[in-house]
Amino acid sequence: MNSWCLGGGAFSPLHRFGIVIAMGFGALTVATLRPLQAQDRPILVIEKESGSTSTVTVQFDRGYASVAASVLSDIGWSVNDQNGALVLTAAGEIKVSFRYDSPFFRWDGVVLQMADSPYVTGGLAWLPLQFLTDFLPRRLPGLYDFSSERSLLRAANLELLVLDDPIALDAEDDELESDAVSGQSELAHELEAAPEVPFSGAVETTQEEEQVLASSYEDSRVVVIDAGHGGEDPGALSATGVREKTIALAIALEIEKALSEESDLEVHMIRDEDRFVDVWARGLTATEWKGERPGVFLSIHANSFPARREARGFETYF
Ligand SMILES: [Zn+2]
Missing domain, CATH: 3.40.630.40 (Zn-dependent exopeptidases)
Structure with a gap:
């Protein structure tokens, strides 16, 4: 079979x-943007709640689809470089931190993994496209929706972000767990049950x-x-x-x-x-x-x- x-x-x-x-x-485990081949010059279209759309260029500098991290600031995220880490915050509620050249990232208390790593080139931070097309819609299903047929990411206003309903988030994780294609939810579950582990590199140990x-x-x-x-x-x-x-x-x-x-x-x-x-x-x-x-x-x-x-x-x- x-x-x-x-x-x-x-x-x-x-x-x-x-x-x-x-x-x-x-x-x-990736929801891929179709088509992903470089020769097809793929783009990502972001449609905001207001109905306005913008076209984002997808780069293949590292052989995988990536977009400039600054794209997220156009849809309401605050994008910062903090001591070499790329940190995204949304409405003061969600904090997502990436280390360059590592596929692991932290979404609030949960360590998740992409297929590829964020990186810096030409003084710009680049994020694997998977973060926008897979993780955003899965972690925030009420705010993001991605259609691979149309390469279209619909993004609602981040002001709608309400996190005082933990049940809704649990339900989302359960749904993910039944998705055999995605490893991210199992990983998240394992880690939520485990004691907090410092995100490697995010916590510097002194020589002593x-x-x-x-x-x-x-x-x-x-x-x-x-x-x-x-x-x-x-x-x-x-x-x-x-x-x-x-x-x-x-x-x-x-x-x-x-x-x-x-x-x-x-x-x-x-x-x-x-x-x-x-x-x-x-x-x-x-x-x-x-x-x-x-x-x-x-x-x-x-x-x-x-x-x-x-x-x-x-x-x-x-
Ligand atoms: Zn095996």
């Missing part, structure tokens, strides 16, 4: 292990603090590398016929080689050959290896999405 990688559901038994990271290469952090633990740290699928479970199939289990193992072996050079890391492989390992056993084994030590479980997957071949990007779960 399709060859979606079904790795996501397997992670729950691993939560007690600590951080769980899954990387899918080639997967995606770094020394304390570095010296407080001297035993080895555990890295468990989990090459997805294996044996009778091939995972997804690439466009050229390569099986996910093969790609995952190749990546896992490369990571093992690189990390094994670190003397303070104890590196384990869930599988280092083409064999089937029960998905439940993976978490239990990793937890045993880790014991009481700090550790990370790195699960490698390579998703595919045959029904939408333009899909790209990656997913990360914490």
Whole structure:
């Protein structure tokens, strides 16, 4: 039927292990602007509540569709550069902060991930188009609506923003969670339940603090590398016929080689050959290896999405 990688559901038994990271290469969660090819000179049309429309040029400097961040100031957002971070605020209620060259961003208390990263070029800040066409309509469905057929983003007045109805926001998240195409809601849910983690880079540690952090633990740290699928479970199939289990193992072996050079890391492989390992056993084994030590479980997957071949990007779960 399709060859979606079904790795996501397997992670729950691993939560007690600590951080769980899954990387899918080639997967995606983007509502794409159609057409996205550079030669089609795509544009985005923004229609304001007043009925006035403006045409926004979409750039492909980095190979993915981006628009100048200043476009958001035309629809009521305040756009600022704060110590190298791009910060958007709306009606004093919503704060969205991006770091350049990182796909992760913070929407109020929630860390979300785009397929691509904001960047600076020619003294201007550029945002992946996905933020406008996917995240704005999903996070603020009452204010934004995007039609991919018409490349049209409808934007209501931000003054309408009323955030004193948390139920409405919950309902939005639930709806998102049922959307198999979007990884952002699951990530948001996981993070809302988890303790606040400083947005990497947004919180600077002083040299003194770094020394304390570095010296407080001297035993080895555990890295468990989990090459997805294996044996009778091939995972997804690439466009050229390569099986996910093969790609995952190749990546896992490369990571093992690189990390094994670190003397303070104890590196384990869930599988280092083409064999089937029960998905439940993976978490239990990793937890045993880790014991009481700090550790990370790195699960490698390579998703595919045959029904939408333009899909790209990656997913990360914490
Ligand atoms: Zn997989």
